[in-house]
Amino acid sequence: MSDAHDPASTSTPADDEFEPVDVFGEAEEMDLRPGADNCYKCTSCDTSCPVAEVDDDFPGPKFQGPEQWRLKRKEDEGVDDSIMSCSNCMRCDNACPSSVPLSQMHNTARGEYVDEQMDKLSREYIRNRILSNYGLLARLGSKVPRLTNFAMSLGVTKKFNEKVLGITSEREFPAFAEQTFRSWWDERGGAKVESEEKRVAYFHGDYSNFNTPEVAKAMVRVFESFGYEIIVPEQRCSGTPMFANGMLDDARRAAKFNVRTFSDLVDDGYDIICTCTSCSMALRQEYPELFDFEGTAEVAASTYEAVEYLRIYEDLQGAVAESDVEYPDLAYHAPCHARNQGLDRQAVELFRDLDGVEVEDVGESCSGISGTYGWKEEKYDTSMKIGEEMFEHMEHASGSDGMTECPTCAMQMEHGTGYEIHHPMQLLEKALV
Ligand code: SF4
Numbered sequence: 001m002s003d004a005h006d007p008a009s010t011s012t013p014a015d016d017e018f019e020p021v022d023v024f025g026e027a028e029e030m031d032l033r034p035g036a037d038n039c040y041k042c043t044s045c046d047t048s049c050p051v052a053e054v055d056d057d058f059p060g061p062k063f064q065g066p067e068q069w070r071l072k073r074k075e076d077e078g079v080d081d082s083i084m085s086c087s088n089c090m091r092c093d094n095a096c097p098s099s100v101p102l103s104q105m106h107n108t109a110r111g112e113y114v115d116e117q118m119d120k121l122s123r124e125y126i127r128n129r130i131l132s133n134y135g136l137l138a139r140l141g142s143k144v145p146r147l148t149n150f151a152m153s154l155g156v157t158k159k160f161n162e163k164v165l166g167i168t169s170e171r172e173f174p175a176f177a178e179q180t181f182r183s184w185w186d187e188r189g190g191a192k193v194e195s196e197e198k199r200v201a202y203f204h205g206d207y208s209n210f211n212t213p214e215v216a217k218a219m220v221r222v223f224e225s226f227g228y229e230i231i232v233p234e235q236r237c238s239g240t241p242m243f244a245n246g247m248l249d250d251a252r253r254a255a256k257f258n259v260r261t262f263s264d265l266v267d268d269g270y271d272i273i274c275t276c277t278s279c280s281m282a283l284r285q286e287y288p289e290l291f292d293f294e295g296t297a298e299v300a301a302s303t304y305e306a307v308e309y310l311r312i313y314e315d316l317q318g319a320v321a322e323s324d325v326e327y328p329d330l331a332y333h334a335p336c337h338a339r340n341q342g343l344d345r346q347a348v349e350l351f352r353d354l355d356g357v358e359v360e361d362v363g364e365s366c367s368g369i370s371g372t373y374g375w376k377e378e379k380y381d382t383s384m385k386i387g388e389e390m391f392e393h394m395e396h397a398s399g400s401d402g403m404t405e406c407p408t409c410a411m412q413m414e415h416g417t418g419y420e421i422h423h424p425m426q427l428l429e430k431a432l433v
């Protein structure tokens with residue numbers, strides 16, 4: 001089992017390559033036996049599951065993984081529909097002392113459920129397909145950002161989305177930036193630094209491109225200040241929302257494109273960096289668990305979260321310690337997917353030495369939004385119940401702004417507290433550039 005499932009692991013993908021458990025082998029049918037056999041029913045995974053904690057109807061990760069397989073085999077049943085209530089937060093992976101590849105099982109079972117059992121004309125399927133393919137909508141919407149932002153903020157649009165599609169009207173649709181990151185990058189003329197030795201390929205994902213280009217720009221300025229040559233290749237969505245909604249064919253297409261593009265760059269000496277911890281999680285763990293395109297393992301082994309990368313290869317701690325900044329104090333939330341990569345403490349440890357700002361960890365709870373999960377009308381209340389603990393801790397922290405690496409956790413933090421939410425790269429930019 002890979003260290004990516006080991007909560008205690010702080011090793012990097014460069015140190016030890018990801019080795020996915022071959023849960024499904026060559027068999028055409030889903031076969032969860034190799035993973036299921038390791039389960040000794042300790043229920044640690046169930047007690048770590050944020051959905052099971054607030055939703056009595058959700059049977060929990062042990063059922064979704066090992067037990068589902070046994071049921072399915074014995075009684076020749078399909079996948080239980082409760083698999084669609086798993087938010088894919090992946091906290092259960094970290095909780096299992098027996099290295100049962102729970103999220104791999106869930107992702108595959110969910111894919112099978114959607115493929116074989118879900119009505120493709122149902123509102124749920126259509127809504128989930130739309131949410132999973134956010135990048136396609138964003139590409140259209142960001143062509144006329146002001147008009148789209150205005151239209152999406154109207155009460156009538158929200159009501160329509162809720163009644164017709166089942167997308168909650170409780171949340172504010174994230175605004176599109178006036179200029180996408182890629183357009184800014186092209187206008188700027190691309191990289192300002194050339195280097196033979198220090199080269200990174202940026203996986204920005206859809207959200208940093210269409211909604212928060214300030215995060216991507218901050219990354220560019222910080223990395224260039226350390227002498228890195230940056231390349232921004234063509235790319236598709238990481239697949240994170242597709243995995244979570246069981247849209248594995250969509251995810252496969254996106255992953256295939258990304259692996260082909262980025263593995264060529266790895267061959268040319270580039271490392272891959274992400275500013276979203278769910279994107280880095282997808283490239284590092286979900287791709288090799290679910291797909292076997294040529295280059296998948298190389299991409300997984302060369303992918304890093306951006307701050308993590310600088311902490312490994314530069315004296316980031318030293319640079320930060322010598323700097324000071326005027327910045328609001330921050331309540332920091334570690335995304336579940338950062339936790340899975342052993343990155344949950346890095347922002348707090350890094351900024352501890354930075355004068356002028358206090359960054360306070362608000363604890364281990366899940367934010368509750370889990371990407372598209374909290375956007376579903378029927379999941380909104382569950383999502384907010386899960387988020388309550390984080391909201392409370394944020395309000396008790398000294399900062400009145402927040403910080404996180406995950407764009408949807410940021411949405412939930414803002415939604416639950418009204419705080420402005422920053423990305424660690426933005427604070428690094430302010431401190432170092
Ligand atoms: S991925 Fe998260 S929501 Fe799904 S079963 Fe595991 S802990 Fe629960």
Ligand code: SF4
Pocket residue numbers: 038039040041042043044045046061062065066095096097098099100102
């Ligand atoms: S934590 Fe692992 S061993 Fe324990 S019940 Fe869950 S899957 Fe089984």
